Every structure is written in C-alpha cells, then in structure tokens.
Amino acid sequence: MVIDEIPGFWAVVPAGGAGTRLWPLSRSGSPKFLHDLTGAGQSLLEQTQRRLAPLVGDRLLVVTGEAHRAAVREQLTMLPPDGVIAEPSARDSMAAIGLAAALLERRGAEVMGSFAADHVIADPDGFAAAVTEAVAAARDGWLVTIGIQPTFASSAFGYIREGEPLPGHPSARMVAAFVEKPSVSVAEEYLATGEYRWNAGMFVVRPTVLLDLLAAQDPEFTATLRAIAAEPERLAELWERLPRIAIDHAVAEPAAAAGRVVTIPGGFRWDDIGDFDSLAGLLGDDDACSVLGDRALTQLIGASGIVVPGSGRTVAVVGLDDVVVVDTPDALLVTTRARAQEVKNVVAALKERGRTDLL
C-alpha cells in the first residue's frame, strides 16, 4: 500500500499522563511515552512521530508538560521551533487538544488529528489507511473518531457504539454513543452484538469544528483558547482559567448525542499499555516469559510473565507464572499480571511516605 501525505492535515500529539501503573519504569520525571516499552529501539513518542510522518511530514504539534519539553525535543530533533507546546500545568485533555486546535486554526490547518504519545500500533499501514479515511470525513465537517476492532472483552477501555452508515464514506458510521469502561461481562455482551469498537481517543476534525463544538457546551472555554492563540504571551495567565475536563466529556459525548460524530474502523492491533499486564500481553505469548531488555541478564526457571532487567543486575526467577518483575536502579517491583492494576497503590503509598525521589 502506498501512503500519501495528506495536504492540510496536522497531527497533534498529547504527551502527558504519569503512567503510575507502570511504576517503577514510568516516573513523573520520565513518563512512559519517553520509554522504549516494546523493545523497538525507540520510545513510544518516537514511534508515534514515525507513524505519523508519512501522513503529515513535519506538521506535528506535541503538547506536553513544561517539565518534559526538553526531553521531547531531544527525542524528536526534527520538530520545528514551534512544534512543541509546553503546558504551564496539567489541565486534562480538552485544554491540551483545544489549545492545539486554536493554534492550528490560526495557522490555517484544514484538518487536525489527535493521537496520544504512548499508544502502540502494530500495523502502521493500516493506521495510515484509517486516518486517511478519517480526514476525508472530517473535511465534510464531522468529528471523526477511529474505532478499534476489539480482540477481546477488555474492561480497560471505553467503547464506541456504532450507528447507521454515513453516506458518501464507505466504511464510516455514525457514532450512536460513547460508553465508559464496562465490566468484562458487559464487554462480552458488547462484542456479541458486533456494534462496539474500542475508543482509542483518536479524534480527527477541522480545528474550527472542534472549537465550535466545544463552544456549544462552554463558550468561555473556546474563547479563552482562541485568546491564547491570538496572544501566546498570555498563555501562563489564561491557562489557569481553563476547566480540567477530558475531551470525551467536553466534546465527544455531547457531539455524539447531537449526531455530529462518525467513526472509521481501525483493524490494526492497538494498545495503550495501561499496565504491566497489557505490556506482557503485547510483548509475548502466554506461555513464555517476556523480557524487556537484555535477556542475558536473566535466569528464568519455570517462569512466565514479564521481566524487565533494567539495572544491569542479574534477575533470577524460579517457579512463578504470570509474574511481573521490574528491576530499576533505585526501585524493584514484584507483582503478578492479575494484580498489575494495583501498582498505582504502591505509587500512592510511596507518595504518602514522602518518597517523592522514587516517583
């Protein structure tokens, strides 16, 4: 398949999120998007940029925290000077993506697409094909989301319920509703209907359409975003006025209810690597033990799961199934794939003890 650059299309990459369930790999000073979590030789951020480059060239805008601006520039040396927006503070995804939209509106971007910096996609061509279709629909004024074909009944993702087909765009369908993360049994019912897809948080839309959809809910929010774009020197002052809200609640859900959202199917393998269970599933098959790092640093006897030998020390594991062992220079984590969600409780406990040096 030949992938063509899409004229007038810009990519926005929100690079935030602490990734506390991936502690001690992911730290507040070095969140997961800066790490090579797949053994690909590139960080998740670098992989995201390389996946988007064939579609957008250097029309890429990374929105990240002030603390990570330097690290982002170090990894993405191709970014132009105005390619990074540093948020003065974390104010959730609507502020981050909305500011990018306001800036791109002024720069004359026709369509923008928002793609998180810490997702993993196995099939870049399939991704490019879906994005190309999404841009075509977005040009017609729709808010377009890419709906991932589910491969199992996950309780870790939100879902998109598909509605009627969209005339003029062969694979597009209306979005009947966005639904929150379900229980596994509810997710199984979703899959049985064939009407549900995973919500990967990928939105493709004209910047003005996005800002106007937001204005329909919160005119002040859109006005402030446009004010910042008009006078960037007022960023620090105006930023703190923006509500903390996710783009899903601020725009996507109300717009779906108003019949303004469509979805394009994504058949590529996708994961957001929410925790070590997800990472283990991504890296290996169920029987063997995945090693993220130098396998010569491990000695595994009757072990399955995932081992990260990240300190140069030898890691020996004997007789444990579905185990998670993450070794870093100053902290070690031992848990199981089934309990991987609880790693965030370790981070919370360490924070309470004042061990911010480890967070």
Add this chain to the structure above:
Amino acid sequence: MVIDEIPGFWAVVPAGGAGTRLWPLSRSGSPKFLHDLTGAGQSLLEQTQRRLAPLVGDRLLVVTGEAHRAAVREQLTMLPPDGVIAEPSARDSMAAIGLAAALLERRGAEVMGSFAADHVIADPDGFAAAVTEAVAAARDGWLVTIGIQPTFASSAFGYIREGEPLPGHPSARMVAAFVEKPSVSVAEEYLATGEYRWNAGMFVVRPTVLLDLLAAQDPEFTATLRAIAAEPERLAELWERLPRIAIDHAVAEPAAAAGRVVTIPGGFRWDDIGDFDSLAGLLGDDDACSVLGDRALTQLIGASGIVVPGSGRTVAVVGLDDVVVVDTPDALLVTTRARAQEVKNVVAALKERGRTDLL
C-alpha cells in the same frame, strides 16, 4: 538455669558448605555462616560462638576453608591464634572433624563436641543443658548425638531412631539407627511412633574414641589424621590423601550398628536454614511477610513470604503469597517458598554460563 562451664570440654565448629539454595545471599566467597540471616545483628557463626562460650570459654576450634580464614577471624576476634584450622581444600565433614579430633587429642581435651557454624537455635539454655548431659555420657566412652524433638514431618532432615534407655544417664537412649532424609509421608510415620528425632549432626565424644571408631572402619584415615596433628607442617601434603566422606557414613552409622552411639534429647527449637522456605518459617508467622533487613525499604501490598532488601533499593511487592524476593547489589532472586529448593538450579545454570562472578 545456671550454665556452668564444662572443664576439659572443647567445641569444634565446622564452618563450610556453599549454601547454594540461599543464593544470592550466600555466595561461595561469602557462605551463609558469615551472614546475619536471622536479623539478630550477628552472623550465624557469631551466634554459634556466643552459644558455646558459656560452656567452653575460649576452647573453640573453627575448621574452615582457606578462603574464609580471614573472615572467620574478623568475626571471632576472641579466637586464640591456634583457634582456626584452615582446610587446604574441602574434603567433607569426616576430614574436618577428624583433624580437629586429632589436634585436640594431642592438646589433652577430654571431650569434644561438633556444632555446625550455620545452624539456628532459639533456646541457648536448652541447648546448654542438652550439651552438658551429652558431655557426661561422652565421658563414659559413648559417641553421643543430640536428637532434636521434631516439630513437623520434615523431609529435609535425617532422623535418629531411639532404642533402649542408657542406664546411669536419665534422658539418654541408645541410637538404634540413623536414617536418611525420608519422604514427608514416611516422616509422618516416624513421628507417629514417637521413636524418632531429627539428626542435627551434633556429635559429642572423647577425641580418642572418635578416632578409634574411625580406625575401626578405616585405620589409614585415622593414622593420617594423627600424623598431621603430630607434624602440622605436613598438612598440605597429607590432607589430599584423606577420603571425602561425611562423618555420618564414616563413623556414626557403623558405630550405631555396633551399639556404640547414644542420643540425648534436645527440646530446643533448631533449624539448619537449608533454603529460603526454612528461613521464612524461622523469621515469621504464616500470614505476614517477613523482612530480613530494613523494613522501611519495602512497600508490601497483599504480600506474604520473605523479602530481603539487601541493596539499599526500595522493594515493592503486590499481591503475591509465599513469595521469596532477595535483592542484592548484583543479583536479584524472585521465587516462592514452595520452589525454594530449586534455587540451587539457578546457581548451577549461572555456573554453566561462566557467571562465576555471581556465585
């Protein structure tokens, strides 16, 4: 209870054994007897010396490998210059204890007792009482062993089957037989009879009696030991002629068959810390997670078993029961109490890979 020093009684402490099932705590360069495995603030060797001091004063002879001579002296500063015998090579327990016997025979010791450097005894007074009784029986010419009252059907220890009472020594009984480590089900049968005790390898005997019992099986062995004692400068030359055999097979079993061995009951809690399962059992109750080291270096959520934070790093464990996590500066072990015996396979595998730096 008042413990009296026992005139003419010497303690022999064989300090050997690699302790590979306690890797990575125990290393060939730093075997388990040199470590504080119980959190007592003293190594097992130091604890052994302090347990014996009330009975023998400084009449203590440590038999260890040439490589560990300096470390032994560093820990036991009270030892007189001739208090350490350095074996030119490891030749099993008969050579080690037999050489001590030959040296003590020349020094005029009346009775000697052999007590391993790496055992743990919870009740020093109970131990002293049993040893005092054992010495009294040894003065009458018996080979005396202290038989530990079993607390469960262990398959990790050899057993002593008791015979008839010994007249003149209230709690002493003849040893009908020594039996090898049984299966758990056989051990359960042993316990049901009430006739079996654990063999802790503690032998109390007149040096000359021990050497003569050995001579009855292997006159050359005894002659060589006495030759070394007579001319210590010939140690390196003569040592290599000694057979590699355990004292149990060389002397204790044939002497028991000949009706020359008696046993004194030991009601004190005893363990040889064979592996991390045994260490976990020794340190804690079944529900909680034992920590050998600084508990402030751990963050435990739904964890039981044993954690050894031995590198200064923080160790977090989430949702694992009966786990074993041993953190050292250059190697990390993660296993379960049930699989703790297999840790020796890690050592074997690392040896095969040429990683002697870790052994």
